[in-house]
Amino acid sequence: MRQTEWRLAPLDEARERFLREVTFSPSxxxxxxxxxxxxxxxxxxxxxxxxPEWPLAAMDGVAVRAEMTAQATPDKPVQLSLGREAVWIDTGDPLPDFADAVIPVEQIGVVDEKRVQIFRPVPSWKHVRMAGExxxxxxxxxxxxxxxxxxxxxxxxxxxxxxxxxxRLPRVGVIPTGSELVMPGQAPERGQIVESNGTVISGYLREWGAVPDYRGIVPDEPERLIQAVQSAVKKCDMVVLNAGSSAGSEDYTVSVIQKLGRVLQHGVATRPGKPVILGIVEGKPVVGLPGYPVSAYLGLQWFVRPLIEKWFGTPIGKANEVRVRLGADVAVKTGAEDFVRVAVGEVRGEWVAYPLAKGAGVASSLSRADGWLRVPIDHSGWKAGTCVSVEMIHPRGSWENRLLVAGETDVGLDVLADRISSHISGFTLLPLPMGREEAWHALREGRCHLVMSAGDMSGTEEAEANEASWVCIHGWRRVRGWMMQPDSGHRSIGEWLRQGAQLLVHPRGTRSRQWLEAQWSDWGIGPQDLRGGYRVAANDRQIAAAIAVGSADIGIGCPAVAREFGLLFVPAWEEEVQFVAPRDWLRSPMGRLLVDVLQSRSFRMRLEMSGGYRCGKSGEMIGSL
Amino acid sequence: MRQTEWRLAPLDEARERFLREVTFSPSxxxxxxxxxxxxxxxxxxxxxxxxPEWPLAAMDGVAVRAEMTAQATPDKPVQLSLGREAVWIDTGDPLPDFADAVIPVEQIGVVDEKRVQIFRPVPSWKHVRMAGExxxxxxxxxxxxxxxxxxxxxxxxxxxxxxxxxxRLPRVGVIPTGSELVMPGQAPERGQIVESNGTVISGYLREWGAVPDYRGIVPDEPERLIQAVQSAVKKCDMVVLNAGSSAGSEDYTVSVIQKLGRVLQHGVATRPGKPVILGIVEGKPVVGLPGYPVSAYLGLQWFVRPLIEKWFGTPIGKANEVRVRLGADVAVKTGAEDFVRVAVGEVRGEWVAYPLAKGAGVASSLSRADGWLRVPIDHSGWKAGTCVSVEMIHPRGSWENRLLVAGETDVGLDVLADRISSHISGFTLLPLPMGREEAWHALREGRCHLVMSAGDMSGTEEAEANEASWVCIHGWRRVRGWMMQPDSGHRSIGEWLRQGAQLLVHPRGTRSRQWLEAQWSDWGIGPQDLRGGYRVAANDRQIAAAIAVGSADIGIGCPAVAREFGLLFVPAWEEEVQFVAPRDWLRSPMGRLLVDVLQSRSFRMRLEMSGGYRCGKSGEMIGSL
CATH class of the missing domain: 3.90.105.10 (Molybdopterin biosynthesis moea protein, domain 2)
Structure with a gap:
């Protein structure tokens, strides 16, 4: 059953052909x-x-017959008797039968309860909303x-x-397939996965005006899959299968569609999203989406959304394209059209886009993304600073008030992000994890609002900050140290590493990596002496997660994260975390918000309670650089 | 009760103050x-x-322990026994306990059912999705x-x-007020209006994530209004009143809010939308919206939408701003910020915006609008061709495939518009009624796609078309004539006009107006001889509507519209309707669509059946100009 042959089609071509082959005749x-x-x-x-159905007054005033005002002058006003010749009328009231004009209240002279005076002639139908207007x-x-x-x-x-x-609303069958799936609410055992794509797919279908028909999990057994597709095709107008669309040993979707109908295309030349199946069974479109959440999302947008547009004969709305400057390099392989998730922020009036994690499995980065950067099939990407077009997923408001913080990662940033969102409606914080030098460079070039750095500043950094008129604000003090399984204590860490402990390290240029590199000489070892080698993980949490499941033995982190994962924490050092930002930015609404939140009781309490943090000086300006 | 004093506040100022005064603490x-x-x-x-919770295979292949592959070379492959040392694995499967790497299926040699060969070493954790990735x-x-x-x-x-x-979702009380209102479904008598704003308001509230609580029509009686507001404030988190927000004799809203709480603002310096009331009753925001549909819509967007954003602490989404070229002059009075509805289309890759009808009562133009052009308080507008910024209501897709047809109006254009929308999903037609010369000018300057003209072309027009390489396509033949009440027949029309019949004429530069002007000399009269004078109406239907309710006696139109309004039709002449467009545009998808639809049976049948039309040559190219 293993198929390794793909005949990939370019995305646009595959879509056009599919839509041409599908016909709907909705009732x-x-x-x-x-x-x-x-x-x-x-x-x-x-x-x-x-x-309106009848002529209506377009002003508050008096309804009159125009020809009766023909002789009126300021010196010789015309008097009209209320009731027969003139009637008080409000905007929107129907004109009485005798009347064909309205004179506004400001231009009326009131003689007594029975009479009004008119000072100049009014043409017919003046201040009247005509029938059918x-x-x-x-x-x-x-x-x-x-x-x-x-x-x-x-x-x-x-x-x-x-x-x-x-x-009629189209009914779309949603069939999650896979023997490893369990329903949400059930705790997955090792090797099981919670079925979540079905909920995502149903949610988008509903947004687009279709009726999702969730047909329950089908295990990887060809016979049961055949039954499921047959009954879905009978009841629905189109069917979405997820997953089994690739070429693994248990990917039956293609053969099932082939057996019941026609496969028009298996695989598109995109990254992610390649293993898509486009088929027709009994005249109804059947789409096989990949299992990875990001690929499933993209396949849904590329192929199912246009089906619904075709059903209704109207577009659901086109993504907005905006020109942005890249905040970081985008490097991809050629040979497929790449869809890169990006987050967008506004710095000094210009839009900056940062690429997010690339993996098709990283659904969380999709949840954080504002838009997609499409890299053409024969293109390998762009350098930071280049201007590119991005297709936005979100309306403008959500990325305009976004604080871009480059540099160190820290759990404290999560707390800060949450406090900022609750403090002023619509403000959000986007952490941009990057090495120290890179972060300073980004600040220099206006690709972020501020830099978060840990430990002492170098002389060069201080000099540059002074010259550029940047200021430095206390963030918090944090404790750093080693994280490991509780039963691994009581030995020298240097010795353990030499003996083959598997080490996870932070990316190059981060404070934790720098500390570690300084440590080697104290221990009299170098990276080459590590029998277990070392790998890089993005942050404290990823390191702790790997240690917790036994994929690594030791790494640097903080007490809060160690506690969350039930790990032992051995303190190694304490350090200051600061923010560096242009002085004039600090006076902007966003800058003031940052300082307010850092100084707020709720922020300090929350961070200190998470353990290993001290916020005595949070939000204070550090005197001089 | 009549209040004529307004202390208007600028929109942004009024909104900011209102939002500052309102506090929510949602549960x-x-x-x-x-x-x-x-x-x-x-x-x-x-x-x-x-x-993932555990390390997973990131590829289809074989799971191995990396160190066992250390000695593998293409010449001396390492053999691993399946089951103990190597396990076939699909993407997404959890790694077996012994394994720490995956070798892709393409790189595996199958020896027999029990053994595989590995040709090069694999590092630990290669092709593995780490826990927490x-x-x-x-x-x-x-x-x-x-x-x-x-x-x-x-x-x-x-x-x-x-x-x-x-x-918690905010509950918003919606109180329609006005003794003239009847519920939808009831036939309004003269002087009554169907309550439709409540449905519109409730619809938008639902879109924004609030729960509308429609509280039924309240007549213009202060006591009942007080009761209605009191009970709504008790049950809801905010309250919207519509209307009674102006200063007419039955506009009680201000005094009611004043009695029950505080009025923060009455009136904003905008056009339309001026008579808005912002108040607070028992700590809850109460907004009085004007009765005109367009003003009510704007007030809702300006004041109620931000309340809901404040409740949730997150923006609903900001309107996109686009730069467009004005297709026609925009002229407004200073003294208020003007909000001009515009419709947008794309001509030769550039966006063109046309102002739509201005009246606050013209809800249909709001339904047709794509966006708003804001004219600052001290500004009087712009000339056609100027570049301006427009806040879009609709996503891009809806205006990109829009056919802009300048010139003559005709019922046939409605039929054409509908057939175009049904023919290819997403295409729409926007008629731009304007005089003949103006229309040619718009085509020359790329502000429309094509011109619809009636009757013969002048020599100058023909020469210009030839030079610009424009072509001319048969539209249809139409019958034109006089519309009047059935009991007004049997007399000479010239005589009747001289005796005082009220005449409605088409706008200057239209074919019907030109025909009429040529007619005067035949009748030996001029406009100055019309005892009843004459007024201008936009098109056949508006003329017929006015005659039907007795606001005018006679006007030019077509048999189809006369029949719809139960009017007598007296044929006067027959003429050709043509389309003029650049030759290369006709080869574009939109151009081909136009010709296809004109030639289609369904279009011709529908138009001919409406009466007074002949479509024998519809869609044919007119040989030479």
């Missing part, structure tokens, strides 16, 4: 206008009544294939339309 | 993750499990005040989060 439903929000019109909607009976107020918004409901109701013909 | 609810889509987190969400237990996966999207549901479920703390 039409009649729904009351009040329930028509977000439905899509199947026929043009025609006004049944004009709006808004909508004329018989006029098309909505075309077919129009997604109905609240304002459209108002226009329909006002013009006498009580019911509207809309396309 | 927190715990909901299962599966029901959390579109809810807003009240606390940071922390992963309970790492993802995606999410580490204890990591913050969502900050507080984050609106939960489908992808977030996936990250939560995968990392063992089953329940999430979210803000």
């Amino acid at each position: 039409v439903e009649t729904v009351p206008v009040r329930k028509a929000h977000d439905r899509v019109t199947a026929k043009p909607v025609v006004a049944r009544r004009s709006v 808004d909508v004329c009976a018989g006029e098309m107020i909505l075309p077919s294939c129009h997604r109905i918004r609240p304002i459209d409901l108002g226009v329909m109701l006002a013009s006498g339309v009580e019911e509207v013909s809309v396309w | 927190v609810e715990t909901v299962p993750v599966r029901k959390a889509h579109d809810r807003v987190t009240a606390k940071p969400v922390v992963a309970r499990r790492s993802v 995606d999410v580490c237990a204890g990591e913050m996966i969502l900050p507080s005040c984050h609106r939960i999207r489908p992808i977030d549901l996936g990250v939560m479920l995968a990392s063992g989060v089953e329940e999430v703390s979210v803000w």
Whole structure:
């Protein structure tokens, strides 16, 4: 059953061919206008009544017959008797039969309860909303294939339309497949995975106006898969399978679709998202999505969303493209179109995009992403600072007030991020983990708002900060040390490493890596003496997670994280964490917010309670650099 | 009760002050993750499990212990026995306990059922997804005040989060006020209006994540209004009143809010949208919106939407701003900030925006609008061709494939628009009614795609078309004539006009107006001889609507519209309607679509059936110009 042959098609070509082969003939439903929000019109909607239906006063004032005012002058005003010749009228009131004009209240002289004076002539139909001014009976107020918004409901109701013909909602079968899947709520054992893609897929389908039909987990058994697809195709208008779309030994999806219908395409030349299956079974489109969350998400956007657009005959809305400057290098292999997740922030009025983690399995980075950077099939990427176009997932508001913090990682940054979000609505913090030098460089070039650094500053750093008029703010003090399994204590760490302990280290340029490198000489060893070698992990938590499951023995971290993972923590040193930012930025709303939050009781309490942190001077300016 | 004093505040100032005065302390609810889509987190969400929880294979292949492959070379491959030393594994499977690396299937030699060969050494943890690669237990996966999207549901479920703390949804009381209102479904009598704003307001509230509480129509009686506001304030978190917010004799809203609480602001310096009331009753915000649909819509966006953003602590999404070229002049009075509805289309790769009808009562133009052009308080507008910024209401897709047709208006254009929308998903047609010369000018300057013109072309027009390489396509033949009440027949029209019949004419530069002007000399009269004078209406339907309710006696139109309004139609002439477009545009997808639809049976049948149209040559190219 192992298939290693792929005939990959370019994404756009695969999609076009698929959409051409699919035909829908959705039926039409009649729904009351009040329930028509977000439905899509199947026929043009025609006004049944004009709006307004009768001439109405367009001002507050007095309704008159225009020809009776023809002789009026300021010196010889015309007197009209209220009731027969003139009537007080409010904006929106229907004109009395005798009247054909309105004179605004400011231009009226009140003689007594029965009479008013008019000082100049008014032309017919002045200050009158004519019948049909808004909508004329018989006029098309909505075309077919129009997604109905609240304002459209108002226009329909006002013009006498009580019911509207809309396309039936498409029913989309969602079949999660895989013997390793368990339903959310069940605790997965080793080797099991919680089925979460089905919930994500159903959520997007609902957003796009389809009705998801979640058909339950099907194990990797061809017979049961065949049954599941057959019954889904019978009940639904289209079907999504997830996963089994690749070429592993238990990837049956292709053969099942082939058996029941036709496979139009297996595999597209993209990274991630390659193992997609596009098929048709009994005239209905069947899409096999990969199992990795990011690939599943992309496949859904690329192939299922346009199916729903085709069903309704109207686009769901196109992603906005914005020009951004890259905050970091983007380097990819050629041979496939790369889709790189990016997070966006605004620095000095310019938009900066940072690439996020690349793995197709890293769903959390998708949750953090603002948009996609597409790298063409024959292109290998761009250097930091280059201007590129990004397709945005999110509306503008969500990335405009985002604090970009480059440099060291620390658990304290999570607490700071949360406090910032709760302090002022809409502000968020994006940590940009990078080496010390790189972070200073980013600040220099305006690719981040501030740098977080730990330990003492070098002389060169101080000089540069002074010259650039940057200031330094106390963040917090933190304890650092070794994390290991509780039963691994009571020996010299240097000795243990020499004997083959598997070490995880922080990335180059971080404070923890620098400390470790200084440590080698104290221990009289070098990296070459480590029998177990060493690997790099991104941060304290990833190191602790690996130690906790036995994929590594030891690494540097902090007491809070060690405790979370049930690890032993051996303190090694304590150090100051500071923020460096341009002086004038600190006066901006974002800068003031940062200092306010750092100084706030709630932030300090929360951070100190997590263990290993001291916030005595948080938010204080460090005198001079 | 009449108040004519306004102390208008600038919009931004009024909003800021209002938001500062309002405080919310929403309670927190715990909901299962599966029901959390579109809810807003009240606390940071922390992963309970790492993802993956154990090391997993990142490729299809064989799981091995790396050190056992150390001696492998292509010449002297290492043999591993399946089961104890090597295990076939699929992407996503957990690594067996003994293994710490995966060798991809392409690099494996199969010796027999029990043994495989390895040709080169593999380092530890190669092709392995480490525990915590995606999410580490204890990591913050969502900050507080984050609106939960489908992808977030996936990250939560995968990392063992089953329940999430979210803000309670705000309940917003919606009180429609006005003795003239009747519920949708009831036929309004003269002087009554169908209550449609409440449905629109409720729809937007729902879109923004609030729960609308529609509290029924309240007549213009102060006592009943007081009761309604009191009970709404008790049950809801905020209250919207509509209307009674102006200063007419029955506008009680201000005095009611004043009596029950505080009025912070009455009136903002905008056009439309001026008569807004911002108040606080028992600590809860109460907003009085104007009755005109467009003003009500704007007030809702300006003041209620930010209240909901404040409640949740997160923006709903900011409008996109785009730079567009104005397709027509925008002229406004100074003294208020003007909000001009515009429709946008793309011509020759550039975005062009056309201002739509201005009246606050013209809700249909809001339904047709793509965005808002804000004209500052002290500014009087711009000339056609100027580049301006527009705040878009709609995502890009909806205006990109829009056919801009300048020139004559005709019922046939409605039919064409509908057929175009149904023919290819996402294409729409925007008619731009303007005089003949103006339309040619717009085509010349690339502000529209094509011109619709009626009757014969002038020599100058032909010469220009030839020189610019424009082509001319048959649209249809149409019958034109006089529309009037059925009982007004049997007299000479010239005579009737001289005797005082009220005449409605089409705008200057249209074919109907030109025909009429040529007619005067035949009748031996001029506009100055019309005792009833004449007024301008935009198109056949508006003329018919006015005649139908008795606001005018006679006007030019077509048989289809006359029939719709039950009017008598007296044919006067027949003429050709043509489209003029650049030759190369006709080869674009949009151009081909136009010709296809014009030639289609469904278009011709629909248009001919409406009466007074002949489509024998629709879509044919007119030989030479």
